[in-house]
Amino acid sequence: MKANNFTFDVFPANKTELGFNFIFIPAFRPNLRWLLFLSITLLSLTSYAGNDVQKFGKISDGEIKMTTFPADTSASAVILYEKGTAYYQINQGFQVYYEIYSKIKILKPEGVKYANVEVPYVDYGSGSHERVQDIDGYVYNFVNGKVEKTRLDKKYIFTDNEEGKHFRLKFSLPNVKAGSLIEYKYTIVSDLEGRIRPWRFQNSIPVLESIYDVTVPNYFIFNINEKGYYPFTTKKEPVNQTFIFNGDMASIPCTHLFMKAENLPALKKESYVPNMNDYYSGVSFEISGVQVPGQLYKSFALTWNEVEKALLDDPEFGDNLKQSGFFKDEVKAIASSQLTDRDKIDALYHLVQAKVKWNKKEALYTSKLKKAIKDGVGNSAEINFILLDMLKDAGYNAFPVVMSKRSEGHLPIANPSIDGFNYFVVGVITSQDTLYMDASRKNAPINVLDEDYLVDRALAIRGPEGNQSTWVDLSHVAPxxxxxxxxxxxxxxxxxxxxxxxxxxxxxxxxxxxxxxxxxxxxxxxxxxxxxxxxxxxxxxxxxxxxxxxxxxxxxxxxxxxxxxxxxxxxxxxxxxxxxxxxxxxxxxxxxxxxxxxxxxxxxxxxxxxxxxxxxxxxxxxxxxxxxxxxxxxxxxxxxxxxxxxxxxxxxxxxxxxxxxxxxxxxxxxxxxxxxxxxxxxxxxx
Structure with a gap:
C-alpha cells in the first residue's frame, strides 16, 4: 500500500461506504471561517474535466446490450464509469460541493443490490452540517428491441437517523434486473470546509473507469494519502479562481487534482478479513493547516496527545467523564462491602446492565446520560460512561479506551485524528491487573469484548488533564x-x-x-x-x-x-x-x-x-x-x-x-x- 504525502492533506477515513465510491468520515470541525470568510464572496468557479466525456443521461448501444464481462465472468455487475467532483464555493462562508455520478451495468440477479445507494452525512447544526440534494437516476432495460427508460421516483428516497448527528440518505432505483443499465447522480453540500471526503477507486465488482476531480484554494494545506494495491494516475496543476474581496475582484491560486483509475479488478471478499475497505485502492485527505495571506499559518496537524485533549474538550465526550452520583446508594454499598476489588467491579458492571438496557446502537459521543438512566435504555456510549463514572465514584481508576472498530478498518496510526475513533470500552486499573469491559453487551463478562472491539491498537485515555494516552492491545485480553x-x-x-x-x-x-x-x-x-x-x-x-x-x-x-x-x-x-x-x-x-x-x-x-x-x-x-x-x-x-x-x-x-x-x-x-x-x-x- 502507498501513503504518498503531497503538498495537500486529508482526513483519514472511517471506512463507511458512501454510494459506491466514497468512504465517509465523522466530522472533525476546525473553526476556519473566522480565518477565511469575513469578506470573501465567490464570483466564479471553473470546472476541470481532464479526459472526461461521460454525461448523465447519455448511454451507448454497447452499454445497454452488454450481457457479459469477459475479464471477470463471475462479476454480478460492473461499474462502467464513476466520477466525484469536489470544489469550493462561498455561501456565508466556504462550503465544499461534491457532485457524484455513477453508471453501472447489472449482469446477474445478485447484482441488483447495486441499485440500492446509501449516502452518509452529518448535521451538527447551523453552519456545521451537510445536505444531499439534486438526486436523480435512470434505469435502462432493453426489451423487445427497444430501450425502456425508468426514472428514479422521489418515493424511493428516504433518510435514516443512525445515531445522534449522523444520518444516511438512501434511494433505490426501480425496475432493476439482470441486464439493466443504471445511472444516478447526487450532490453533497458540506459546511465542513476543513475536510475533503476520501474516494475509493476500487470496489467489490470490476471498475472500468473511476475519477476523482478535486479543486482546492491554496489557503487550505492538505496531505494526500494513497492506499491499495492497484495504481491510479494523478495530474496536479496550479489553477486560478476569481473571487471578490470587499468588492474588488482578485484571482486566487488553487490546486487542481485529477485522479483517475482504469480497469480495476474486483476486490472480492476473502475469509478472515474483517474490513475490506482497508485494502481497496483509494485516496484520503487530512488537513494540515490554513495559510491566509497577511496572517500567521494556522496548523491543524495533530499529535495523539492533542487528539486526546480534543476528545476531552468535546462536551459530548469529556464532560461525561466528570459526572458522578449515578445510583449513589447502590454504588456506596458495593464500594464499602468486604468484596474483593474484582468482585466489586463485577457488581458495578452488572448493576449498570440491570439499570440501563442497550438499545443496540453503538456510539462514541452522547449528551444524554441522565435521560438514559430515566428511560432505562441507552446506547453503548451512555451505558459505558455511566459505568465509568460509577467506578470512579467507588474509588477506582477507570478510563475510556477509544478505538476504530475492526469492521471500520485499522486506526491510521501515522495520521493522528479524532475521526479515526468510533467506539470506546471501559478500562479499570486494579492492584492486580487492568480490566476491560463493555457494559452494553449483557452476554460478555469482564475482559470479554465483542470481536468487533478486539483491536490490536486502542488509545487508553488515563487522565482528564491529557498527555497520558497509552496504546493498548485488546486482541489478547482473555484466552x-x-x-x-x-x-x-x-x-x-x-x-x-x-x-x-x-x-x-x-x-x-x-x-x-x-x-x-x-x-x-x-x-x-x-x-x-x-x-x-x-x-x-x-x-x-x-x-x-x-x-x-x-x-x-x-x-x-x-x-x-x-x-x-x-x-x-x-x-x-x-x-x-x-x-x-x-x-x-x-x-x-x-x-x-x-x-x-x-x-x-x-x-x-x-x-x-x-x-x-x-x-x-x-x-x-x-x-x-x-x-x-x-x-x-x-x-x-x-x-x-x-x-x-x-x-x-x-x-x-x-x-x-x-x-x-x-x-x-x-x-x-x-x-x-x-x-x-x-x-x-x-x-x-x-
Missing amino acids: STNYDICKIEFENGKMIVNVTSTKNNQAAYVFRENYETYKNQEERIDALQSKFGISISNYSIQGLDSVNKPVVEKYTFAKPFALSDSVVFLNPLTIFNDNSNPFKAEKRDLPVEFSYPFTDLTSVVISVPKGYALEALPKSEKSSIKQNDATYRYMLQKDDHFLRMMVVLSLNETIYPVTDYGYLRDFWANLTAQDNQEIVLKKITL
Missing part, C-alpha cells in the same frame, strides 16, 4: 477455550456418543449471542441434529445466564454403525467437526485476521467393541508456526479396551501477513490431513 469431551461405545449396530462441550470467555460469549437467535432449546437441538445428521437425546445446558461461568452443553446421540465387517474404519473427529481446510489457495492477496486467540481441545475415549482389536492407528503429531504463533498436537494412547485420543489446536497470533500465508496454509494442510486419518479395527477370534 478463549473450547473443550469437547466425547465417550464412544458400540452396541446393537449403533455408535453411541456422549458429548460434553465446554466454552469459556470469548467462545462462551459467541455461543450466548448465537443461542439468542433460537426461540427455545428445541430449536438449538434441531440445529445440532441438522448440522451433524444425528438424533440427539439427553440434552442439557448450563451457564447461559451466568456470564462469569463457562457454557456447558451435554448430549447423547447415536449413529448407525455396523460391526459385521472383518475390518472397520473409524474417525471420531469427523463425527461432529468440520475438518476442511479454509486455506487451500496457493496464494492470497490479503492478510489473514482471526478474531481472537483460542485453544480448541478435543478429547475422545473409544471403548473398543467386543470381538475387535486395534489394527492400525495414526501416528502422534506435533507442529507449529514460527515461534509458536500456532501449535497443533495430535496424541493417542491405547490399551486392550480403550483408545484415548487428544487433539489440541492453539492459535496464539491473530494476524498473519501475506508473507506468512504459506506457513499458515501448510500448517492447516498438515492438521487437516492428520485429523482426517482413520483408525482401523480388525475382527478377532475370541
Whole structure:
C-alpha cells in the first residue's frame, strides 16, 4: 500500500461506504471561517474535466446490450464509469460541493443490490452540517428491441437517523434486473470546509473507469494519502479562481487534482478479513493547516496527545467523564462491602446492565446520560460512561479506551485524528491487573469484548488533564477455550456418543449471542441434529445466564454403525467437526485476521467393541508456526479396551501477513490431513 504525502492533506477515513465510491468520515470541525470568510464572496468557479466525456443521461448501444464481462465472468455487475467532483464555493462562508455520478451495468440477479445507494452525512447544526440534494437516476432495460427508460421516483428516497448527528440518505432505483443499465447522480453540500471526503477507486465488482476531480484554494494545506494495491494516475496543476474581496475582484491560486483509475479488478471478499475497505485502492485527505495571506499559518496537524485533549474538550465526550452520583446508594454499598476489588467491579458492571438496557446502537459521543438512566435504555456510549463514572465514584481508576472498530478498518496510526475513533470500552486499573469491559453487551463478562472491539491498537485515555494516552492491545485480553469431551461405545449396530462441550470467555460469549437467535432449546437441538445428521437425546445446558461461568452443553446421540465387517474404519473427529481446510489457495492477496486467540481441545475415549482389536492407528503429531504463533498436537494412547485420543489446536497470533500465508496454509494442510486419518479395527477370534 502507498501513503504518498503531497503538498495537500486529508482526513483519514472511517471506512463507511458512501454510494459506491466514497468512504465517509465523522466530522472533525476546525473553526476556519473566522480565518477565511469575513469578506470573501465567490464570483466564479471553473470546472476541470481532464479526459472526461461521460454525461448523465447519455448511454451507448454497447452499454445497454452488454450481457457479459469477459475479464471477470463471475462479476454480478460492473461499474462502467464513476466520477466525484469536489470544489469550493462561498455561501456565508466556504462550503465544499461534491457532485457524484455513477453508471453501472447489472449482469446477474445478485447484482441488483447495486441499485440500492446509501449516502452518509452529518448535521451538527447551523453552519456545521451537510445536505444531499439534486438526486436523480435512470434505469435502462432493453426489451423487445427497444430501450425502456425508468426514472428514479422521489418515493424511493428516504433518510435514516443512525445515531445522534449522523444520518444516511438512501434511494433505490426501480425496475432493476439482470441486464439493466443504471445511472444516478447526487450532490453533497458540506459546511465542513476543513475536510475533503476520501474516494475509493476500487470496489467489490470490476471498475472500468473511476475519477476523482478535486479543486482546492491554496489557503487550505492538505496531505494526500494513497492506499491499495492497484495504481491510479494523478495530474496536479496550479489553477486560478476569481473571487471578490470587499468588492474588488482578485484571482486566487488553487490546486487542481485529477485522479483517475482504469480497469480495476474486483476486490472480492476473502475469509478472515474483517474490513475490506482497508485494502481497496483509494485516496484520503487530512488537513494540515490554513495559510491566509497577511496572517500567521494556522496548523491543524495533530499529535495523539492533542487528539486526546480534543476528545476531552468535546462536551459530548469529556464532560461525561466528570459526572458522578449515578445510583449513589447502590454504588456506596458495593464500594464499602468486604468484596474483593474484582468482585466489586463485577457488581458495578452488572448493576449498570440491570439499570440501563442497550438499545443496540453503538456510539462514541452522547449528551444524554441522565435521560438514559430515566428511560432505562441507552446506547453503548451512555451505558459505558455511566459505568465509568460509577467506578470512579467507588474509588477506582477507570478510563475510556477509544478505538476504530475492526469492521471500520485499522486506526491510521501515522495520521493522528479524532475521526479515526468510533467506539470506546471501559478500562479499570486494579492492584492486580487492568480490566476491560463493555457494559452494553449483557452476554460478555469482564475482559470479554465483542470481536468487533478486539483491536490490536486502542488509545487508553488515563487522565482528564491529557498527555497520558497509552496504546493498548485488546486482541489478547482473555484466552478463549473450547473443550469437547466425547465417550464412544458400540452396541446393537449403533455408535453411541456422549458429548460434553465446554466454552469459556470469548467462545462462551459467541455461543450466548448465537443461542439468542433460537426461540427455545428445541430449536438449538434441531440445529445440532441438522448440522451433524444425528438424533440427539439427553440434552442439557448450563451457564447461559451466568456470564462469569463457562457454557456447558451435554448430549447423547447415536449413529448407525455396523460391526459385521472383518475390518472397520473409524474417525471420531469427523463425527461432529468440520475438518476442511479454509486455506487451500496457493496464494492470497490479503492478510489473514482471526478474531481472537483460542485453544480448541478435543478429547475422545473409544471403548473398543467386543470381538475387535486395534489394527492400525495414526501416528502422534506435533507442529507449529514460527515461534509458536500456532501449535497443533495430535496424541493417542491405547490399551486392550480403550483408545484415548487428544487433539489440541492453539492459535496464539491473530494476524498473519501475506508473507506468512504459506506457513499458515501448510500448517492447516498438515492438521487437516492428520485429523482426517482413520483408525482401523480388525475382527478377532475370541
